[in-house]
Amino acid sequence: MRPDLLITSDSDLDVALEEFKSKKARRDSIGPKYNCSIDGCDASFKRLDQLDRHEFHHTGIVSKQSAELHMKLMQNDLQKKHACxxxxxxxxxxxxxxxxxHQRSTHERTAAPQKTFKCTLPECSKMFTSACNMQRHVREAHEAPREYTCSHCTxxxxxxxxxxxxxxxxxxKEYPYRCEKCARGFYQQWQQERHQQSCKLYDxxxxxxxxxxxxxxxxxxxEMLHCRERHKCxxxxSSYExxxxxxxxxxxxHPATAADSTFHCNEPGCDRSYAYERNLxxxxxxxxxxxxxxCLASGCGRCFSSAQNLSKHLMRDHSTKEQTKATTQEENAEIATVKPNRKRRRDAGQPARSRLAKLSCLVLDKNVDKAVRQRKTEALNSVAHELxxxxxxxxxxA
Known part of the structure; x- marks a missing residue:
């Protein structure tokens, strides 16, 4: 009701009630009010600032109303006087x-907030710290969930x-933030700043x-034979290390003579020759x-020159588990008989020691010796002090 409107009769009261109802109807209206002025766009909005923001994506020009609103917000920021x-x-x-x-939620809170409010829907088990957050979840997730569709795909x-x-x-592929060294893209600025601290390129x-x-x-x-001396043919x-x-x-x-071109078999009656000695x-x-x-399978008397060829034959011609298992056991036994005995290491069964402990003739603790092998500063300093x-x-x- 206007301040200058005085209620002196029933007609004045009716006028005041009509004005109040009209204001209340405008305030509670949920339908769109502002339509986009761009041809071919039928978007509509409830607030003028939303329309201005939408039309800015079309034209790139800030409207007068939006500029005034921005100036008003800046003035409000300047008028802020309650500092933490x-x-x-x-x-x-x-x-x-x-x-x-802000002080209660940021500085005066002694413990983390407890989620004590459960969603009212029985099939949803989410918990919230306040009833307001729970109601917002129900409204946005269950009653009228929002969906944002990609303009490039479904x-x-x-x-x-x-x-x-x-x-x-x-x-x-248009990231808002990119690294100045390697041009790697990031969604947020703090991710870019953290990456740039450790970003290093190898030229x-x-x-x-x-x-x-x-x-x-x-x-x-x-692959490109850089940074290393190679012996080229x-x-x-071809090149070799x-x-x-x-x-x-x-x-x-590339033999010098024809006689040096191959490795010949010296057995009588065998004329095989090979390019490499290992093949001979x-x-x-x-x-x-x-x-x-x-091959020990029943009805098969084939012989092969290597265990690998025998295994391929078994997988191709005798794929049953029993035959493969029996042949594998026989093959392992034969290989074990011809395998030469290796010389046992002098330190077999003994714990590994660092080279520093061996050269200095020190008997170090197992954990200390492990730290020395890993080049940890504290362990190296302690060993140096002991020496x-x-x-x-x-x-x-002396």
């Missing part, structure tokens, strides 16, 4: 109750943030490429020493 008195907190509020609420999301991440990650001096990880850099150098593109490997390659692929040794074992791998004490005692005795 706790050390290290720079929050300022224009309303005293907001400041008190994916739908309940939260707008998840939709934005999906669009950036799967479609546009290849030979081809001017950059790599984010040391493993990728070393793999590139190994004069006749082809050791001269002996290069000599073997030259003898097998395998031929001698399988063809001339009598070591054959025979210094022993040296001092020896000098004093």
């Amino acid at each position: 008195t706790y050390g290290g907190c720079d929050k300022v509020y224009s309303i005293l109750t907001h400041l008190k609420r 994916a739908k999301f309940r939260q707008k943030m998840k939709l934005r991440r999906h669009v950036i990650q799967q479609h546009t 290849c001096d030979d081809c001017e490429l950059q790599f984010e990880k040391w493993s990728l850099f070393t793999k590139h150098c190994r 004069e006749h082809c593109n 050791k001269p002996s490997a290069l000599n073997k390659h030259m003898a097998a692929k 040794r395998q031929h001698m074992v399988t063809a001339h020493t009598g070591r054959r791998f025979e 210094q004490q022993e040296q001092t005692e020896l000098l004093s005795d």
Whole structure:
């Protein structure tokens, strides 16, 4: 009711009631009021600031009403006078109750809030810290759940943030924040700042490429023969790390004479020849020493030159479990009989010791010796101190 309207009769009272009802109807209205003025767009909004924000995406121009609202918000920010008195907190509020609420929830809370309010729907087991949060959950998740549809595909999301991440990650690749060194994208600024603290690129001096990880850099150098002295073949593109490997390659692929081109079998009646000596040794074992791998399946008397070929035959022709198991046991027994006995290590069964403990003739604790092997600073300092004490005692005795 207007201040200048005085109620002196029943007609004045009716006018006041009609004005009150009209205001209440406008305030409780839930239908859209403001329509988009762009051709081909039928979006409508309840508030003018929402319409201005929507039309800004079409035109990129801020309307006069939106600019005035922004200026008013800036003036309200300047008028904020209730500052938080706790050390290290720079929050300022224009309303005293907001400041008190901030202090209670941020600084004066002694323990974490307990979730004591359960969702009213029996099929939902979510808990909340307040009835207000619970009612908001029921309204948004059960009564009228929101769904944000992707404009590029058919994916739908309940939260707008998840939709934005999906669009950036799967479609546009336009991250709001990127690393200045490696151009890696991030959704939030604090993720970018944390990444830049440890971001390091590895430059290849030979081809001017950059790599984010040391493993990728070393793999590139190994494949492209960078950062390492290699022994290259004069006749082809092959390269080797050791001269002996290069000599073997030259003898097998690029011999000086025809006689040196192959390794011939010296057994009478055998004219087989090979490019590598290891192949000749395998031929001698399988063809001339009598070591054959025979299939023990019933009705099959085939023999093979290696255990690998026998295993392939069993998987291809005799796939039953009993035959494979019996043949495998026989094969293992035969291999065990021809396998030479290896020399037992001198430190077999003894705990591993660090090289520092062996050279200094110190008997260290198991945990200390393990820390020394891992190059931990505290363990190394303690061992150095112990060695210094022993040296001092020896000098004093002398």
